[in-house]
Amino acid sequence: MFSDESRFCWITGSKCREDRENAMLIKVVLITGCSSGIGLRIAVMLAEDEKQRYHVIATMRDLKRKDNLVKAAGDLYSKTLFVAELDVCSDESVKQCINSIKDRHIDILSNNAGIGLVGPVESIPMDEMNNVFETNFYGSVRLIKEVMPDMKNRRAGRIIVISSVMGLQGVAFNEVYAASKFALEGFCEGLAAQLLSFNVTLSMLEPGPVHTEFELKMIQGMKEKEWPSVDPDTVNYFRNFYLPGAVDIFEILGQTPDHIAKVTSNPHFHNLTNPLYSPILALKYADETGCLSVQAFYCMLFTLRPLMNVGMPVLKYLTFGFMRKWRISPN
Numbered sequence: 001m002f003s004d005e006s007r008f009c010w011i012t013g014s015k016c017r018e019d020r021e022n023a024m025l026i027k028v029v030l031i032t033g034c035s036s037g038i039g040l041r042i043a044v045m046l047a048e049d050e051k052q053r054y055h056v057i058a059t060m061r062d063l064k065r066k067d068n069l070v071k072a073a074g075d076l077y078s079k080t081l082f083v084a085e086l087d088v089c090s091d092e093s094v095k096q097c098i099n100s101i102k103d104r105h106i107d108i109l110s111n112n113a114g115i116g117l118v119g120p121v122e123s124i125p126m127d128e129m130n131n132v133f134e135t136n137f138y139g140s141v142r143l144i145k146e147v148m149p150d151m152k153n154r155r156a157g158r159i160i161v162i163s164s165v166m167g168l169q170g171v172a173f174n175e176v177y178a179a180s181k182f183a184l185e186g187f188c189e190g191l192a193a194q195l196l197s198f199n200v201t202l203s204m205l206e207p208g209p210v211h212t213e214f215e216l217k218m219i220q221g222m223k224e225k226e227w228p229s230v231d232p233d234t235v236n237y238f239r240n241f242y243l244p245g246a247v248d249i250f251e252i253l254g255q256t257p258d259h260i261a262k263v264t265s266n267p268h269f270h271n272l273t274n275p276l277y278s279p280i281l282a283l284k285y286a287d288e289t290g291c292l293s294v295q296a297f298y299c300m301l302f303t304l305r306p307l308m309n310v311g312m313p314v315l316k317y318l319t320f321g322f323m324r325k326w327r328i329s330p331n
């Protein structure tokens with residue numbers, strides 16, 4: 001009881017003593033990648049909790065980028081929301097941040113920091129690929145390794161990982177990003193079962209496109225970019241099939257970061273935040289050879305893409321069409 005109370009006072013930085021009952025209910029939440037997008041919205045949503053149940057440690061690798069978060073938090077900044085530096089790619093930075101928290105006590109860890117990478121694989125330098133794995137996969141693993149022993153010890157805790165629908169289904173020209181999220185899915189699937197026996201729950205969110213800076217970084221500049229080491233057919237597929245497709249997909253399926261943040265408040269193990277993606281995923285599990293899924297993606301990218309902006313019912317119709325062709329029951 002006492003340690004809970006002092007932890008609470010340390011985190012608020014306030015000298016006032018909250019009543020013990022209140023202190024017991026306060027949950028310390030650490031979120032990575034809060035300078036923008038989904039991380040920023042999760043942080044603000046928890047800080048705004050009416051019952052003030054959360055002390056949010058919103059972390060980012062570069063504190064110079066904190067202005068948007070501070071502005072969005074308004075009066076809650078330094079009350080229920082605190083900003084700290086944390087680079088998920090650095091052992092030292094992660095340790096320093098977590099060691100600065102009283103008793104290293106974190107009730108909820110939200111692994112959100114991540115980067116995208118698109119383009120023809122043959123044009124991507126290995127160090128860029130490494131950076132994606134270092135951030136998206138090892139970044140989350142680094143945080144989990146650091147907080148998990150304390151959570152296991154206390155027999156309490158919650159870990160939330162922002163994966164991606166691309167952690168369940170690969171998408172052309174996003175191979176390395178998808179691979180980093182697939183790695184995360186495999187890692188978490190193994191760990192989740194182990195952690196249950198310690199009363200620690202692990203959940204993954206698998207959003208499809210979300211309107212954040214991620215979208216801008218992914219699409220902006222890609223049209224004009226030169227690909228000197230790539231054959232002309234591949235450049236043509238990327239520029240004239242994939243890129244317009246990605247723009248359509250963001251337009252048709254894009255969700256807001258608020259939508260994703262809300263899902264984190266009561267997550268299952270898997271959380272496909274956009275139900276419109278279910279038919280695409282259903283293809284993958286409907287046919288154990290995997291050919292159906294690959295063929296369907298091929299057709300969607302190269303021949304049927306213009307139909308997709310008619311709306312999602314078309315995508316569902318196509319999915320079931322493919323299943324019928326392969327004589328697979330949707331149930």
Ligand SMILES: NC(=O)C1=CN([C@@H]2O[C@H](COP(=O)(O)OP(=O)(O)OC[C@H]3O[C@@H](n4cnc5c(N)ncnc54)[C@H](OP(=O)(O)O)[C@@H]3O)[C@@H](O)[C@H]2O)C=CC1
Nearest residue numbers: 033035036037038061087088113114164209210212213214
């Ligand atoms: N937007 C989308 O369509 C989707 C996104 N996701 C996932 O959601 C998560 C959040 O992305 P989103 O909000 O959309 O994108 P944003 O680009 O808006 O946010 C990404 C955040 O991650 C941070 N970050 C990047 N590298 C590091 C690092 N080494 N250490 C700490 N923080 C880092 C960025 O910080 P900085 O400002 O310093 O770059 C930024 O705060 C990612 O894991 C992404 O893969 C999943 C599905 C869809």
Ligand SMILES: CC1=C(/C=C/C(C)=C/C=C/C(C)=C/C=O)C(C)(C)CCC1
Nearest residue numbers: 164166171172208209245246249300301
């Ligand atoms: C579904 C689909 C496409 C694009 C999907 C995209 C672009 C998804 C983006 C998801 C994101 C951004 C996830 C982040 O983690 C194509 C290839 C255009 C055509 C085939 C069907």
